[in-house]
Structure formats: structure tokens, C-alpha cells
Amino acid sequence: MRRKTKDMVTDAISIALFIAVAAFIFVPILWIISTSFMTRQDLASGEIVWIPMQPTLRSYVNVIYRDQFLRYFVNSTIVAVGVTLLSLAIAYPAAYAFSRYMHMKGMATLSTSVMALWAMPAVLLILPYFIIFQTVRLYDTHLGLIIAYVSLTLPISVWTLKGFFAGIPVDLEEAAMVDGCTRMGALVRIVFPTTLPGVASAALLAFSNAWQDLVLALALTSSEAVRTIPLGISMYFGYWGYYWPDVAAACVFSIMPILVLYYVLQRFFVRGLTMGAVKG
Amino acid sequence: MAAEEYSGEILRVDLTNRKLERFTVPEEIPRSSMGGIDSLLRSMPFLRSGKGARRNMTPFLFLLPLIVVEFSIIIFPLFTILRMSFQSYFLLEPQKVGTWVGLQNYWRVFVDNLNAPLTFLSLRNSIFWSFANTTFRFVLGMAVAVLLNRSIFERLKLTGLTRVLILTSWITPGVAGMTIWRLVYQSTNLGLLNGILVRLRILSGPVAWLENPSVIWLSCIVASAWKGFPYVAIALTAAMATISRHYYDSAAVDGATGFRKFWHITFPLILPVAIPVYVMELMWTFNNFLQIYVLTRGGPADSTMVLPIQVFKYAFEFDELGMASALGAFMLVVALASIYLQQRYLRY
Numbered sequence: 001m002r003r004k005t006k007d008m009v010t011d012a013i014s015i016a017l018f019i020a021v022a023a024f025i026f027v028p029i030l031w032i033i034s035t036s037f038m039t040r041q042d043l044a045s046g047e048i049v050w051i052p053m054q055p056t057l058r059s060y061v062n063v064i065y066r067d068q069f070l071r072y073f074v075n076s077t078i079v080a081v082g083v084t085l086l087s088l089a090i091a092y093p094a095a096y097a098f099s100r101y102m103h104m105k106g107m108a109t110l111s112t113s114v115m116a117l118w119a120m121p122a123v124l125l126i127l128p129y130f131i132i133f134q135t136v137r138l139y140d141t142h143l144g145l146i147i148a149y150v151s152l153t154l155p156i157s158v159w160t161l162k163g164f165f166a167g168i169p170v171d172l173e174e175a176a177m178v179d180g181c182t183r184m185g186a187l188v189r190i191v192f193p194t195t196l197p198g199v200a201s202a203a204l205l206a207f208s209n210a211w212q213d214l215v216l217a218l219a220l221t222s223s224e225a226v227r228t229i230p231l232g233i234s235m236y237f238g239y240w241g242y243y244w245p246d247v248a249a250a251c252v253f254s255i256m257p258i259l260v261l262y263y264v265l266q267r268f269f270v271r272g273l274t275m276g277a278v279k280g
Numbered sequence: 281m282a283a284e285e286y287s288g289e290i291l292r293v294d295l296t297n298r299k300l301e302r303f304t305v306p307e308e309i310p311r312s313s314m315g316g317i318d319s320l321l322r323s324m325p326f327l328r329s330g331k332g333a334r335r336n337m338t339p340f341l342f343l344l345p346l347i348v349v350e351f352s353i354i355i356f357p358l359f360t361i362l363r364m365s366f367q368s369y370f371l372l373e374p375q376k377v378g379t380w381v382g383l384q385n386y387w388r389v390f391v392d393n394l395n396a397p398l399t400f401l402s403l404r405n406s407i408f409w410s411f412a413n414t415t416f417r418f419v420l421g422m423a424v425a426v427l428l429n430r431s432i433f434e435r436l437k438l439t440g441l442t443r444v445l446i447l448t449s450w451i452t453p454g455v456a457g458m459t460i461w462r463l464v465y466q467s468t469n470l471g472l473l474n475g476i477l478v479r480l481r482i483l484s485g486p487v488a489w490l491e492n493p494s495v496i497w498l499s500c501i502v503a504s505a506w507k508g509f510p511y512v513a514i515a516l517t518a519a520m521a522t523i524s525r526h527y528y529d530s531a532a533v534d535g536a537t538g539f540r541k542f543w544h545i546t547f548p549l550i551l552p553v554a555i556p557v558y559v560m561e562l563m564w565t566f567n568n569f570l571q572i573y574v575l576t577r578g579g580p581a582d583s584t585m586v587l588p589i590q591v592f593k594y595a596f597e598f599d600e601l602g603m604a605s606a607l608g609a610f611m612l613v614v615a616l617a618s619i620y621l622q623q624r625y626l627r628y
Contacts, residue, residue, distance in 0.1 A: 017427055244463060
């Protein structure tokens, strides 16, 4: 009986600790959401205002109409979707080859080198890109940003998908091929549907990486027509006396699409992440 | 459960997910590798060799786009940096751009008294920041991983939910995430942290978290850990979940309790996963531009300047892409050396 009480106490402590960790994660996010609805009176009150007295959408209007964030949102979306499609189109067949032909000569080295590119500093790429993109007229274009971001997301996409392919038995394709399917046919008709969870989680990773980058956008764009959301947010801090509720509303713009995608796809995503991490 | 009565390899059919898995009954911890498919393939000659050259071309065709794209947008540009570091790229003198200047860029970055002190300050900061930051987020991540593996969450069927919630801050976009912390660290009434600490009478007055030199690194580390620790926690939770309960049961019979169980069973058994994750996080932090840039821009007075921001500064504030490339070449060498060392000594 005493032992049971002791277990219940440990369980209660575990749950309390988990709530503390969750608070550490969520309170800052909720705080910026709350700030985005604040008025000047809330800022001037001198007290912590958990929930604004008279919540206002003023900052969202400012951010969308005055600060052009709707345009930045469209730019970020175009770029991130482009990156996701391109990155997956290249990574999918490659990851398949890595998982099915690992025994072939040179395959292990090649796969390691993809991993190595993951550890390359992204900030270095801005230097050659800045020069090259100006000569081939990719500077300050959506396409230029897409190409630049694919360099960041490609290794991650290959690695995530590789983890998923490893979990799919070769017997599946073997059976299809015995029944007269070509390897390509087996890949498209049999393997692809099975790897959809992997594709979803690799897509989310690529999308979120392209969505959140700052340094490449900072170096490779100059006009508002191509500016992305992270760049828009970071530019607030270049001015003296920015208005925090506006900055907060811009941040909410940046966070919401990713969180919505994440919670929709979480079932595949968390599993994919642990596979990539542990098996990788 | 029955699997644990055998040892060696078995094939396990997962009926719900329609999966066939090769399953090694762990003698210690399963090595993180994909050897399963590899050896399965080897046992199926018709998949391996095929009828002549046509079939052997297939993997090459699958890999061709990756190889072409990687070479043209990553490897070639990275080597361009080496060339640029020996050329003049002072953008305000366009007629001279591209002329060879020998080691001048390196001299100005690493020797010249005008810039060298700042270069070495950012190098020192980068090393300190990478190790302190990675270690902090690792300790936090490991503690949370232990917490997530408590049986209570499994009994309440909350394992999935806890993992999804924990990863929320990791998936939050970086600029927005760090801006959130700039807000939380404010000295006005928007500064949640000061507000709470003052109200609890831990502080007598607000602290300028991102300006005061004695706490500025701590502030950056906490903000960065907020974004980074969930990944560590989830990776380590997955590793811990593979440890057989039998170890803990027999340790309990021997009278071991909480911390001793962790230190003598959990910790050594998750090392094969933990070390590569630590090294990756270390390299990633060393290369990361965004977090410090958004939090402090390397200030105040260059006190939090790190190498990636310094490269950016040389390039776009000094308009000296040559100097930036010289420092970039140094970072490239560091990255290649760490990858080499990791592959050579830390392969699990």
C-alpha cells in the first residue's frame, strides 16, 4: 500500500514537471499572440497585461496594409512551395536509390557526403551566390531564392526519406516485379503510396526550412516584391522605436501557417523525425 | 514481448502497418544503421545484379539529379569561396573586382590590427557559444527525454500528445521564435520575464537581459535552447524507448533507484544516439547565423559577435566580399575538419 502511494506521488510529480516544460514552450508563444492584440493603453499601463483590456485588430491591419506583409506572405509561400516541390522531386528517387542499392560501390560514400553537406554553414553560400546570381540575373528573384533554399533543404529531404524507405520491405516491390511490373512501375504504384507519410514529413521539414530562413533572403534580395516574412520581421529592428504589437502581429503571421501544417501532419512527422534521428 | 526470449535476428511482421521488419533482439542497444535492407538485398541476387548493364544504370539515373544539383548549387559555390578569397571584391571599386590580390584578404582578416582582434573575438565567442549552448540544450533535452519516458504518460495514452506538444517550439520559425524572446526579455511591461521575476521578488528591478554583459550569453542560450531542446529530447526519447525494461527490473532487484538507474543503464545505452546528435547540434550552432543576429545583432559593442555574423558583416557592411570569403574559407575548413573527425572517430 505504501508503495502504491509512492508511485502515485512520482506520477503526480512527472505530470507537474511536464506541465512546467509545456509552460516554458507555450507561454512565450501565447504572450506574443496576446501582445499582437494590445493597444497603446495596454503598453502604457505599466503592469503585465495577460489579456488586452480592449483587444484590437489594429496591428494586423497595420501589418497587412501599411507594412506589406500580405505581399511578403505570398512571397514566402511561393518560395517555400517551390522549394518543397523541387527538393522532394530530386530527393525522392535519390533516397530510394540510397536505401535499395546501399551495397553498391561508392553508395555509402555518396550518402555520407550528402550528410556532410547538411553540416555546411549556410552563411558561406551567400558569398558566391551574391556574385553568381547577379551575372545570371537570379538576384532578387523568387527563382533565385528557391534555388538557394534547395541547397539547404536537399540534404534534409534525402535523409528523412531514406529513413522511411528503410522501413519498407523490399518484398513489396519484389512481388510486384514478379507479377510483371517494371522497377519504375513498382516504385510509382506500390512504393510511393506506402511512403506518403514520409513524403508528408519531408515536405513539412523542407517547407519550414525555406519558410524560416533569414540569411539567404537578406543577402540575395533587395526589393519588396521578393521580400519574405522573416526578412520583413527582422527589418523592424532596423528602425528606432518600432511598435511591439505590430512586430508581434507579423510574428503571428509567420508562425501560424507552420503550426497549422505541423498539427495537421504531426502523426507522420514525429515518427519521421525520430526515424531520421535514430536510424540516420 | 515474446521476441525477448530469443536472441539474434528475427523477422517481425507488423500487421497493422503492413510492414515487414528485420528485428534484432537487442543484446545491448540496437546500432543505428540500416543494415537490414542491405543484407536482405544481398540475399536476393535477382535484385542485385540483374541482366547486364541496363539494370546497373538504374541507381545512377535515380541519383543523377541529386548529384548534378548538389554539385552545381552547393559544392561548386563552396569552392568558389576559396577563389574569391584570393581576389579583390571591394564592391565600391567595381573596376578592381576580380583582380588577384594574393593573401591580402587573409592578412586583413587575421593579421591586420584593424580587423584581426574582432575576428578572433568572434572566433572565441563562436566556440564558447557553440559548446555552452549545445551542452545546455542537451542537458535540458535529456532531462525532458527522461520525463517523457515515465510510464505514467504511456498508461494515460499520452505518449504521442506529449511528443507533439514538446516539438512545438522547435517547429516555430526561427526569426519569429527569437523575436518572441526579444519581447519576453523587454524591460518595459511587455517584458514577461522581468515582470514575473519582479513580482515574485526574485529581482528588485527589471534587468536588460539582452544588453547587460553579465547575463547576455545566458539570455541567448535560454532563447536558443527553447527552440533547440525539443529535437534533442525527441531523439533521446526514441533511443530510450528501445532499452529493454529487463535492465531496469534487474537493477531494481539489486536495489538501484532513480538516478543510479539513469547513470548506469540509460545514459551509457543512449550514448550511440546521443553523441552523433550532440556533434550535429554543435556544428549546427557554430554555423548558425539567425539566432544571435535576431537577438542581439552581435552587439552591444560586438560583445556577442560570432563568426557567421562577422562573415555577413564583412560582406554586406564593409562591402568586402574578399575579406568575407577569407573568413568563410576558414569556416569551410573548420566544417570539413569536423565532418572528417566525426566520420573517422564517431561513427556509430
